[in-house]
Amino acid sequence: MSIRPLLKASLVGMLEEKAQALDALQSLGVVHIIPLAAGPQVEWVDDLGVSPERLRLALQYLASCPKKRRQVTETHHFDLAAVVHAVLDKRHRRMQLEEQRDALVKRIKDLRPWGSFELPGEQGLYGQRLWFYLVPNYRMKEVERNGLVWSVVHRDNRHTYIAVISQEEPRPNQMPVPRTHTGSIPLATLELQLHDIEIELELLDGEREADTRWLYLLQRSLAGNADAAERASVGAVTLDHDGVFAIQGWVAADKADELAAFADREGLALILNEPEREELPPTLLDNPPTLAGGEDVVRFYQMPGYRAWDPSRVVFFSFATFFALILSDAGYALIMGMGLLFYWRRMGSSDSGRRLRILGATLAFFSLVYGVLVGSYFGAGPPLPVLADLQLLDVNDFNGMMNLSIFIGAGHLLIANGINAWRLRGRLPALASAGWMLVIVAALLLWQRGTSLAVFTLGGLGLLLVFACSSERKGQDLRTWLLRALDGLLALTGLSSMFGDVLSYLRLFALGLASASLAVTFNQLAQDVASALPGMGVLLEVLILVVGHLLNFVLAVVSGVIHGLRLNLIEFYNWSLSDEGYAFQPFAKREVNPWTT
Known part of the structure; x- marks a missing residue:
């Protein structure tokens, strides 16, 4: 539960060795850069004219494809510029076609009640023209007495579709509504255009699926491309003068020896200083991997200042406790645990996923323990005598649960x-x-x-x-x-404020009671339906139980996350953390994770 101390590092070297030094410093990946000069704000592109932004757009477009091809890992058939250019052209074409398709779908939907027709032109009706109106049914009496020649084309439960035959457009006071513009393109032509667009979109989908074979190489290129762009950005904010360059940044105190060895190896001069009182270094949180999920919760709301304290571990356990009190059901905790087990391996493919799955497992475990203590299993009582013996709390005991919530709130603010x-x-x-x-x-x-x-x-x-x-x-x-x-x-x-903050923890009791009450209500409703409708009632009972508990589970989880975070990040922070900082961002090269087919 600490914020790692930092030192200000100043590196000085020869200007002709700057590019090599920056590349090595980026490979080291331990320094948060401090700009020493105002660099130009220009978009960096590589020798092939490909920028990180264009690469990222192409990668996102292909990664969103539901089906992916086997990955190409050799570069001898790979032309980065050509692939990016082709993929982005197809992406742009697809966006255009989707806009046209959406417009056509709406146009066809509006035109279909009028039927498929082709306007005869001004001479086709001996100088008369057709004017179309969408009139609400309750205003049809106004149409009947307007003296115009008209005919009903279609009628539904809300509107009547009317075609008026007249040489000139009827005056506004003759019709109760403005004229409807149907356009001059027949419905059959619009449907044919829609058909052609959908065929072209299917072809583009096939080409996108074929292009997914380049995903790994694109991601690897993006990493190198973005690294080069960042080196160029950092190179623009170094202090260059008389053949010498200087770069400055923050480094963790326990990494100082590693940075010193790097400076000796690269032939750079290194100066390390403690941060001045008026300086605000970035914040580098230090937590073990098992509790690092609390860091993600803290970062989501507010990064503590460098001279503040790290609330990650307190938030980790208090969030799990509050979530459990709101969920208030062992059955729901088991569902949550099974869902987590299903995605456990997939979440382990990244550092953030590994942290979040540990946090999720803690939430499920705390919820299971509390659900057993209150004796709630999908809104029903303990199914086994041994579980009944473990029930120590009653969620319907208003005084007891209110006391528990207030004591938890007071204890949280005492901490x-x-x-x-x-x-x-x-x-x-x-x-x-x-x-x-x-x-x-x-x-x-x-x-x-x-x-x-x-x-x-x-x-x-x-x-x-x-x-x-x-x-x-x-x-x-x-x-x-x-x-x-x-x-x-x-x-x-x-x-x-203190009085209000303590009482704010009563939401734990209120939301937990609401979750438990809804579960009981769905159980009772299902039982009543089964009793009232023999035979068919069994199917309805199962349907009510599945849909009802699924809805209640989703509501309870959402409430647990929102209000569990709120109590930590508003009431708790209000009394313990006021300084806001910014995260430590090391100047480091990106990792490439191979795509799986």
Whole structure:
């Protein structure tokens, strides 16, 4: 649960060796670059005229193909520029055809009630013309008394399709609605055009599937292409002067020896410095692989500042706990676990997938344990006597579950203020965080035990610490003391926020109860239908159970994710983490993962 300390590294070398040094530094992959000059914002392209963006578009287009061919891994038949150009041309053509198809589908749908016809032209009706109107049925009486010559072409439950025969377009006051533009192309011609477009799209689909054989080589080219583009970008922000170049960046303190060895090997001068107080280095989180899933949750909301603390491990376990309380069913936890097992191997193909599958397994395990404790199995009671003995909680016990939710919320905020007090130890705000902890404990005692001298003493001491220690203003003059008092009064306004944040954890009880109640309701509804309709009722019972529990499972999982994160990233962060930082991004070469067929 730490943020790795960083050092500022400055590398200096000869300008003619700059390209070689940057390539070696990128291969090392341990430095977060600090720009020393304003580089030009231009799109980099390789010697063949292929940019990383064009390569990425071609790769995305082929990767989205449902079926993929066997991969070509040898480059002697591979022309990168020709393949990228051809794939992007087909992509552009496909986008055009899809737009035309969508427009034709809508046009045909609008025109079909009018039937397939061809306009005769101005002389085809002896100077008369056809004017088409889509009139709501309830306004047909206005048409009947307009004095025009018209005929009903089609009628549905909402509209009547009318063709008016007139030399001039009817005046606006003669028809209740504006004229409908049917166009001059017959319906049969539009359907033929749609047929041709769909055939061409099928041909493009076949060509895209054939082109997927280049996916591996394109990905490898993208990695090298993007690496070269990044080297060019970094090369533009180095400081070049009098045949010498300088590059600066942040490096993890435990990687300093590795960087020093690199500098000796490349003939570069290296200077390492501690970050200055006014500098804001990037944040490099340090967690074991089994708990690194908490980092992804933290990054999703807010990266802590370099001088803050890493909440990943606390968020990892508290998120799993909150998710379990909201899911509140062992059966749903088993479904979640089986789904995770199904995708377990596929998720292990990447670092992020391996972190997330461990987080998912933790969520399923916590949910299973809590589901057993509340004795809920798809909304029913324990199926076995041994499981009944393990039921210690009742989700329908309103007072007990409310107490549990509030104690969890209070404990979560106690952890937040405790960590904040430890992090700020030696400074006055640490005592203010300790004061908030005393206030929370006093409020819990007041709620459970009632009024007493010890409770008021504890709460008063906490509020006094908050008032006296929330300001770090220095000085002994009257103005400074008044400002300190004002800071203390402003800090005390957080009392209402603290009360609201603790009560916010009641959503754990409310959402858990809602999930359990819906499960019971679907079970009862299925049972009632089966009893009321012998024979056919069994099929309806199964259908209600499957659809109902699937819907409830999805709602419970979505609620668990949203509100489980919310309690961590709003209420918890509010009392423990205020500094926002940015992630450590090493200047490193990309890895190539072979595509599987």
